[in-house]
Amino acid sequence: MTSGTSGTSKTERYTPSAIEPKWQAQWASTGLHDTPDESDRPNFYFLTAFPYPSGDVHVGHWYAYAPADCAARFIRMRGRNVLFPMGFDAFGINAENAAIDRNMHPAAWTEQNMAQMRDQFVRMGAMIDWRREVITCYPEYYRWNQWMFLKFLEKGLAYRATAPVNWCPRDETVLANEQVINGRCERCETLVVKKDLTQWFYKITDYADELLRFDGLDWPERVRVMQQNWIGRSEGAEIQFPVEGQRDAAVRFFTTRPDTIYGATFMVLAPEHPLVATITTPAQKVAVEAYVANAKNESEIDRTSAERPKTGVETGAFAMNVFSGQRIPIWIADYVLATYGTGAIMAVPAHDERDFAFAKQYGLPIKEVISADAGAGAPGSEATEHGPLESAFTGDGIMVRSGPYNGTRSDVGKRTIAAEAKKTGIGKPSVTYRLRDWLVSRQRYWGTPIPVVYCDADGIVPVPESQLPVVLPRDAQFTGRGGSPLAKLPSFVDTTCPTCGKPAKRETDTMDTFVDSSWYMYRYLDTKIDTHFMNVDVGKRWLPVDRYTIGIEHAILHLLYCRFVCKALRDLGYLWFDEPIRHLRNQGTIVFKGRKMSKSRGNVQAPDEYVARYGADTVRLFVMFMGPWTEGNDWDAAGIEGTARFLHRVWTLGLSAPSGGGARDAELDRAVQRTIKKVTEDLEGYHFNTAVAAMMELSTAAFHASGPSRDAAIDALVLLLAPFAPHITEELWQRRGGQGSVHRQTWPAFDPAVARDVAVTIVAQVNGKVRDRLELAAGLSEDALKQAALASPKVAQAIAGLRVERVIVVADRLVNVVTTS
RNA sequence: GGGCGAGUGGCGAAGUCGGUAGACGCGGCAGCCCUAGGAGCUGUUGCUCGUAAGAGCGUGAGGGUUCGAGUCCCUCCUCGCCCACCA
Numbered sequence: 001m002t003s004g005t006s007g008t009s010k011t012e013r014y015t016p017s018a019i020e021p022k023w024q025a026q027w028a029s030t031g032l033h034d035t036p037d038e039s040d041r042p043n044f045y046f047l048t049a050f051p052y053p054s055g056d057v058h059v060g061h062w063y064a065y066a067p068a069d070c071a072a073r074f075i076r077m078r079g080r081n082v083l084f085p086m087g088f089d090a091f092g093i094n095a096e097n098a099a100i101d102r103n104m105h106p107a108a109w110t111e112q113n114m115a116q117m118r119d120q121f122v123r124m125g126a127m128i129d130w131r132r133e134v135i136t137c138y139p140e141y142y143r144w145n146q147w148m149f150l151k152f153l154e155k156g157l158a159y160r161a162t163a164p165v166n167w168c169p170r171d172e173t174v175l176a177n178e179q180v181i182n183g184r185c186e187r188c189e190t191l192v193v194k195k196d197l198t199q200w201f202y203k204i205t206d207y208a209d210e211l212l213r214f215d216g217l218d219w220p221e222r223v224r225v226m227q228q229n230w231i232g233r234s235e236g237a238e239i240q241f242p243v244e245g246q247r248d249a250a251v252r253f254f255t256t257r258p259d260t261i262y263g264a265t266f267m268v269l270a271p272e273h274p275l276v277a278t279i280t281t282p283a284q285k286v287a288v289e290a291y292v293a294n295a296k297n298e299s300e301i302d303r304t305s306a307e308r309p310k311t312g313v314e315t316g317a318f319a320m321n322v323f324s325g326q327r328i329p330i331w332i333a334d335y336v337l338a339t340y341g342t343g344a345i346m347a348v349p350a351h352d353e354r355d356f357a358f359a360k361q362y363g364l365p366i367k368e369v370i371s372a373d374a375g376a377g378a379p380g381s382e383a384t385e386h387g388p389l390e391s392a393f394t395g396d397g398i399m400v401r402s403g404p405y406n407g408t409r410s411d412v413g414k415r416t417i418a419a420e421a422k423k424t425g426i427g428k429p430s431v432t433y434r435l436r437d438w439l440v441s442r443q444r445y446w447g448t449p450i451p452v453v454y455c456d457a458d459g460i461v462p463v464p465e466s467q468l469p470v471v472l473p474r475d476a477q478f479t480g481r482g483g484s485p486l487a488k489l490p491s492f493v494d495t496t497c498p499t500c501g502k503p504a505k506r507e508t509d510t511m512d513t514f515v516d517s518s519w520y521m522y523r524y525l526d527t528k529i530d531t532h533f534m535n536v537d538v539g540k541r542w543l544p545v546d547r548y549t550i551g552i553e554h555a556i557l558h559l560l561y562c563r564f565v566c567k568a569l570r571d572l573g574y575l576w577f578d579e580p581i582r583h584l585r586n587q588g589t590i591v592f593k594g595r596k597m598s599k600s601r602g603n604v605q606a607p608d609e610y611v612a613r614y615g616a617d618t619v620r621l622f623v624m625f626m627g628p629w630t631e632g633n634d635w636d637a638a639g640i641e642g643t644a645r646f647l648h649r650v651w652t653l654g655l656s657a658p659s660g661g662g663a664r665d666a667e668l669d670r671a672v673q674r675t676i677k678k679v680t681e682d683l684e685g686y687h688f689n690t691a692v693a694a695m696m697e698l699s700t701a702a703f704h705a706s707g708p709s710r711d712a713a714i715d716a717l718v719l720l721l722a723p724f725a726p727h728i729t730e731e732l733w734q735r736r737g738g739q740g741s742v743h744r745q746t747w748p749a750f751d752p753a754v755a756r757d758v759a760v761t762i763v764a765q766v767n768g769k770v771r772d773r774l775e776l777a778a779g780l781s782e783d784a785l786k787q788a789a790l791a792s793p794k795v796a797q798a799i800a801g802l803r804v805e806r807v808i809v810v811a812d813r814l815v816n817v818v819t820t821s
Numbered sequence: 822g823g824g825c826g827a828g829u830g831g832c833g834a835a836g837u838c839g840g841u842a843g844a845c846g847c848g849g850c851a852g853c854c855c856u857a858g859g860a861g862c863u864g865u866u867g868c869u870c871g872u873a874a875g876a877g878c879g880u881g882a883g884g885g886u887u888c889g890a891g892u893c894c895c896u897c898c899u900c901g902c903c904c905a906c907c908a
Binding site: 013221222225226229230232234236253254255256257268303304305306307308310333334335336337339340341344345346347348352353354355357358432433434552553555556588589613625626627628631632633634636638639640641642643645646648649652689690692693694695696697761762763765767768769770773805806807808810813814816817818 | 822823824825826827832833834835836840841844845846847848858859860861887888889890901902903904905906907908
């Protein structure tokens with residue numbers, strides 16, 4: 001650093017480009033950001049989501065990481081040994097597609113991007129402990145994906161099955177349900193189609209009930225609700241009705257309304273239901289096959305659209321509603337989904353909107369069996385007939401036209417009917433979830449190879465642990481067309497069976513990248529250990545994660561998978577806690593001109609020009625000052641001058657000569673205390689924007705003051721600002737004679753005694769309208785306040801000629817004189 | 822259609838155990854300073870009327886509760902997110 005001043009009285013200019021790289025280099029060389037696993041301070045694990053190495057640290061990253069870094073620094077200054085690691089979620093289809101576009105190897109593309117982003121993180125001034133960097137595309141990491149897969153397989157938590165799955169025709173791979181957004185591929189927004197394929201699944205549904213519980217977790221309500229909706233637990237019964245004339249055939253269905261079973265006047269199967277082929281009568285065969293073929297060709301979006309008219313075809317077969325004794329027709333219709341429940345329903349048109357619409361469409365009978373009228377269906381009486389229903393009644397009520405159950409309340413009837421079904425052996429109470437098992441296999445190259453071998457003699461053979469990792473070969477061809485590049489690589493595919501030693505074929509699918517990120521928080525603790533996925537001794541010092549910050553867009557996908565993997569590893573005996581993350585907060589999404597930023601739209605905004613012009617500290621401060629962090633915002637750099645000016649002022653203050661004595665300024669002393677309180681509380685609550693505003697106010701107050709109180713205010717400001725703007729505060733701390741790094745200092749304490757106001761503004765109202773403002777001493781009695789208000793000429797004028805009915809006094813705040821008209 | 826959240830100046834936003842609406846910042850206006858910088862400083866800036874003092878009106882719309890409502894209750898509108906033919 002050159003000494004910029006040359007004898008003149010002019011203050012040296014604030015030049016971020018000079019001080020920021022200097023401190024970044026110094027922090028790196030002194031290991032300021034290296035966190036020991038053990039120290040004299042309590043450990044605190046502050047995790048923030050690692051990025052995809054997509055190329056550039058853009059404004060979305062700044063919006064996520066600058067505030068997270070600030071919050072982590074704050075906790076460190078409050079006396080904790082804070083672990084704040086970073087890494088890269090380095091596998092994934094993006095790298096593969098980008099590599100195809102540029103004729104580059106995905107590994108090279110990824111390495112290049114990681115190098116660039118690492119550098120940008122350093123220039124942001126983030127307190128990252130780079131010794132602990134986790135990179136998921138390295139064999140040292142992904143071998144543990146494979147190890148976990150084998151453990152899951154052993155336990156029955158991983159399995160291979162043929163199922164109708166989501167297929168993205170553009171990316172040429174299957175997708176998990178969680179990766180299909182409005183019927184489109186999460187990555188490329190192509191319409192997803194259903195295909196029957198044999199794939200690998202993780203049994204997340206085993207944990208559905210436990211995943212619904214958030215006991216003891218400090219998670220946003222919003223995320224909990226989203227996960228609960230996604231899991232979609234429904235209680236009801238599974239019951240079967242026999243198919244007429246077919247000895248062993250029965251249609252098994254799930255219903256949440258067993259109480260309406262007497263109103264089931266027809267049944268509906270999904271077009272893909274296995275019974276369709278066997279029960280369809282010869283007369284209906286052609287129509288049914290045409291309908292099934294048509295359903296197969298429809299997009300998922302069309303099929304699941306609630307708006308379009310219901311369609312369906314009779315199978316010609318009939319079932320027996322064993323409760324009502326009625327013979328009811330069996331239809332097929334695409335509004336019944338093969339993947340939910342049993343893929344078949346009993347249709348109760350009087351009490352279900354969809355069944356109602358379908359019955360209207362095809363003239364099927366509608367039988368009311370629930371009455372909203374509490375007096376209806378008294379035992380022995382039949383419901384009175386009334387005109388045709390205009391819509392389904394889906395509420396609870398009293399069972400009518402339901403044989404022995406007439407007069408029963410629906411909530412009771414639900415249980416009674418389910419119990420009766422169980423007694424007669426045709427059903428049982430049952431719970432169904434919307435959540436499907438996690439489809440983890442992908443037909444892509446850039447991912448973790450699934451460690452199994454297919455042998456003609458031994459079938460599916462897991463690769464023995466001792467042979468891990470199954471290394472992803474480098475020499476694959478990327479065409480982007482026609483299946484996984486691994487499948488075309490004989491050197492990879494052809495192997496020998498670990499059991500019998502005869503020639504066998506390797507699995508060529510790779511794992512979903514969400515598998516990689518589902519456990520990365522354990523790997524940061526020791527990235528080198530090669531005997532286990534985690535260093536347990538170190539883990540005991542840090543886990544579970546104390547705090548996690550991540551974008552709200554991950555509320556379901558990643559955050560649900562993390563919880564599942566944690567619970568599965570716990571049940572395998574590898575983890576000792578039930579939940580991986582104690583405290584979660586989500587930043588909102590940053591958009592540009594109202595639209596989400598994405599590479600495919602080409603509207604990704606990079607703040608580099610602002611970093612170059614104003615410095616990282618200004619950009620950090622600006623993204624925090626923009627608005628409430630949890631709400632997100634529209635990116636508009638127009639206001640960045642404001643935060644730049646603020647730092648210029650802080651700089652000027654920081655370099656100004658000490659007062660050398662004089663009287664204290666009680667008001668400024670109070671302002672300092674109030675600011676400490678405000679910034680502390682705001683950082684605890686992630687209110688970065690108002691914390692910055694408070695510091696701006698203090699800087700203005702200090703600017704106009706003098707004497708020792710001003711010196712103290714500047715000292716406090718440097719400390720309070722340190723987590724927000726680490727470079728300028730480090731420089732000022734040093735120049736003002738501070739010892740060590742400002743980032744190793746203790747957060748200033750708040751003294752309520754000093755903060756207390758001595759004078760307050762009392763608002764004098766008449767009938768709720770402000771008529772005067774009185775500057776009075778704090779703590780006056782109610783009577784004194786009342787007298788002071790009544791003595792105000794403005795108040796007197798307002799109440800002239802009126803009778804004072806009463807006077808309301810709020811201590812230190814207001815007096816309201818209420819008059820009669 | 823269901824659930825959750827939100828509507829406040831020209832703009833980003835503060836304020837929600839009911840008690841001074843618009844903190845802080847951008848932008849605007851007026852001025853100061855300096856041989857001039859992409860610098861700094863001061864004042865002003867919700868709307869309407871008024872030269873002014875001042876008055877009236879103002880937090881999506883409409884009702885309600887209250888001495889007092891941006892804040893609580895009811896009805897409605899708009900936007901965002903999540904789920905959505907899930908039986």
